[in-house]
Amino acid sequence: MARTTPTYTPPGKYVLGCLFSIVLLISDLNYQTFSPLRGAAQASGIYSQLILESLFENITEFKALYREKKVLIKTNQKLNNELLQIENKAFLKKQAQLLLENMVYVQNGAQVLSKQRESKLFQIASFDFKNYFCCSRHTIYLKNPSKLKIRSNLPVSDGKTFIGQTAGMDLNLIKVILFSDTSHNLPIKIKEVYCNASGAGKPLLVSCFFPRGSQSLNLQINDTVFTSGMGGIFPKNILLGTVMNIADDSLDGIKITIRLKGNPLEKNYFGVLLD
Amino acid sequence: MKFTTHSIIFLSIFFGFCLDSLIATFQIKTYLSLLENTPYLMQTCFGFLVFCYWVYAIPERLRIFSALLYGLLIDLSFGDAVGFHMLFFGISSYVIHVYAFRFRLFSYIQLIIFFASASTFYLACEYLLFSPNNYSYFLLLSSFFINAIIWLPIYFCMRFVRRKLL
Numbered sequence A: 001m002a003r004t005t006p007t008y009t010p011p012g013k014y015v016l017g018c019l020f021s022i023v024l025l026i027s028d029l030n031y032q033t034f035s036p037l038r039g040a041a042q043a044s045g046i047y048s049q050l051i052l053e054s055l056f057e058n059i060t061e062f063k064a065l066y067r068e069k070k071v072l073i074k075t076n077q078k079l080n081n082e083l084l085q086i087e088n089k090a091f092l093k094k095q096a097q098l099l100l101e102n103m104v105y106v107q108n109g110a111q112v113l114s115k116q117r118e119s120k121l122f123q124i125a126s127f128d129f130k131n132y133f134c135c136s137r138h139t140i141y142l143k144n145p146s147k148l149k150i151r152s153n154l155p156v157s158d159g160k161t162f163i164g165q166t167a168g169m170d171l172n173l174i175k176v177i178l179f180s181d182t183s184h185n186l187p188i189k190i191k192e193v194y195c196n197a198s199g200a201g202k203p204l205l206v207s208c209f210f211p212r213g214s215q216s217l218n219l220q221i222n223d224t225v226f227t228s229g230m231g232g233i234f235p236k237n238i239l240l241g242t243v244m245n246i247a248d249d250s251l252d253g254i255k256i257t258i259r260l261k262g263n264p265l266e267k268n269y270f271g272v273l274l275d
Numbered sequence B: 001m002k003f004t005t006h007s008i009i010f011l012s013i014f015f016g017f018c019l020d021s022l023i024a025t026f027q028i029k030t031y032l033s034l035l036e037n038t039p040y041l042m043q044t045c046f047g048f049l050v051f052c053y054w055v056y057a058i059p060e061r062l063r064i065f066s067a068l069l070y071g072l073l074i075d076l077s078f079g080d081a082v083g084f085h086m087l088f089f090g091i092s093s094y095v096i097h098v099y100a101f102r103f104r105l106f107s108y109i110q111l112i113i114f115f116a117s118a119s120t121f122y123l124a125c126e127y128l129l130f131s132p133n134n135y136s137y138f139l140l141l142s143s144f145f146i147n148a149i150i151w152l153p154i155y156f157c158m159r160f161v162r163r164k165l166l
Helices: A011-031 A035-064 A070-102 A129-134 B003-033 B046-057 B064-078 B084-098 B108-130 B137-165
Strands: A119-127 A139-142 A155-157 A162-170 A173-178 A185-190 A193-199 A205-210 A224-227 A239-249 A253-260 A269-273
Touching: A011 B064, A011 B084, A035 A070, A035 A119, A035 A139, A035 A162, A035 A173, A035 B064, A070 A119, A070 A155, A070 A269, A119 A173, A129 B003, A129 B108, A139 A162, A139 A269, A185 A205, A185 A239, A185 A253, A205 A239, B003 B046, B003 B064, B003 B137, B046 B064, B046 B084, B046 B108, B046 B137, B064 B084, B084 B108, B108 B137
Parallel strands: none
Antiparallel strands: A119 A139, A119 A269, A139 A173, A155 A162, A155 A269, A162 A173, A185 A193, A185 A224, A193 A205, A205 A253, A224 A239, A239 A253
16 A cells, blocks of 8 residues: 655644744734844845945956056946935935925924934945835835934935835844835825825835725826825925826725836935934 | 755755845836736746755755744745745645655656646745735736746756755
8 A cells, every 4th residue: 555655754743833933923924023133134134245245346346457447437436426416415405495394293283393404325235126026015225334323214215206214223224114015104195185105015106095986086197196294204295106097996995006206226325314 | 964965955945035036126127117007927936946846855854843944044034024934844845745755756747737836825825925915816827837937947957956965
């Protein structure tokens, strides 16, 4: 008679192992138990990647010493970086000014005149491509060579518009949560309609839900979308993107999909509006 | 099993997952430039298939503890929820163990179907848990075919590595 399990495979250990994994998974998904550990592990991975990259860059640079184009390459790179920095600085300066004028705190509903806000540019350290493509979590990490303490919930820009907000630090790397992350909610304004846009879990997309028969009926595809200023993180009236699709979702009412203008894949430097 | 053997196995699985990330980068660019209104087209599972290969090739040496350990390390390295890869590596390890010697009698096409189905099941669970908004049957179907195509290159490549290094 043929045996079902020619190898010795005691199911008990496997059942225990799987139960243990399920407990870990549920505790991590529901209570973020291992979030700091995961962040630290990811940050260490990014650091090793950066060290390898700099090693590789040094070798490439060493080779380029023997080439006439070296100076041109460096100048080009420098100019590119400077251009990105100038673009980002100009945008952030404008936003800092706007925040002073327009920021509304929802908590007390009163206009708050804060001190002049500073902005700082950071180079990208890592982009979580795998999750950006497949899953709900969309994050990037920024380098922090000057070891600044960056708190959570600060706006992050790509030089033209905002792309997300800071979500704390992992081993001195700044974690940024993008608008398209499903756990992110962004107060927006389309014409005179206000809503909380949540990330769609797809690159560059966020979505809003309206009950049927509401003001959303006046909205059209290609309508421009702005920040509403609610929530106190982003200044109001900053162009975020355009309405891409309006669909009747049988469960939740009218679903409006918005395509964001700021593409984090296109830039190497991002600005953070500090306190 | 020796530490170096574990290291080689883990590194090959790790590179499999890195390859998945690399392919995802190209897919994002294509998706953004051409196919924005469509569901995602496909996803490769190099890392998962490499793990399956090792359990299939040396079942007597890779047991539950190794599967859980590799799963934990992959979860931590790639920022996934802790426990997800542990669970799937554990389940797939058990199924492959139970049928380890039957697989030896299987033809290539039967192996392809089994491992492509296993990776499709893994993908379906990944999307259901972490990104239910993007879950689509089209993605699962196309991923089944893609993973079926990549199983044989992984099989021969990993067999070569195993014979050279282990």
